[in-house]
Amino acid sequence: MSLLNSKFDIVSVDNPMALAAIAQVLAVDSPPALGINGTPQPGVIPPGAIIEMNSTGKAVLASAVDVVAAPLTAKMAFVTLDGNTDLSGAFVQKLTVLAGGFTMLTDQFVAGAYVPGAQVSYGSGGNAGKVILRTAVTQPLLGVVGPAGLDSVNGVLQVIVPQGAGFAA
Secondary structure, eight states, rough: OOOOOOOOEEEEEOTTTTTOEEEEEEEBSOOOOOOOTSSOOSOOTTTOOOOEOOOOEEEEEEOOOOOOTSGGGGGEEESSOOOOOEEEEEEHOOOEEESSSSEEEEEEEEEOOOOOTTTTEEEEGGGGSSSSEEESSTBBBOOEEEEEEEEETTTTTEEOOTTTTBBBO
């Protein structure tokens, strides 16, 4: 379950008669060690973050690769419904993720001039797992900014994430 103060939300699905996407449950790679009293410690993956599977099938923050120069290194992007930053997520260290086919509101984005219809990707390095504006065809395509765009008052970005996100367009 997401934190009560999380700004992440799924606001629509592609087909109201279908599920939002392919839901998966992925264990977190390298979860934090238990605290001194054996209490679970929060991780670093918040709700609404973009993740991918590593080579052992575990969840890590997604880090963009050059999908033109090395197309076979591109990985499918998932969006976390719940993170491991709250107590329940820290306890189980598993994430429920969706692989597209929905529209979301997320606070996991890098500041930019987001206008409806603009293509978005996800960052790397310090911006891994966060939505960014797509500025080159070498960046993976996550989706497009939704009609509500950026709500700067509430600090959320609406993103339409199609099925198969994370690969070249």
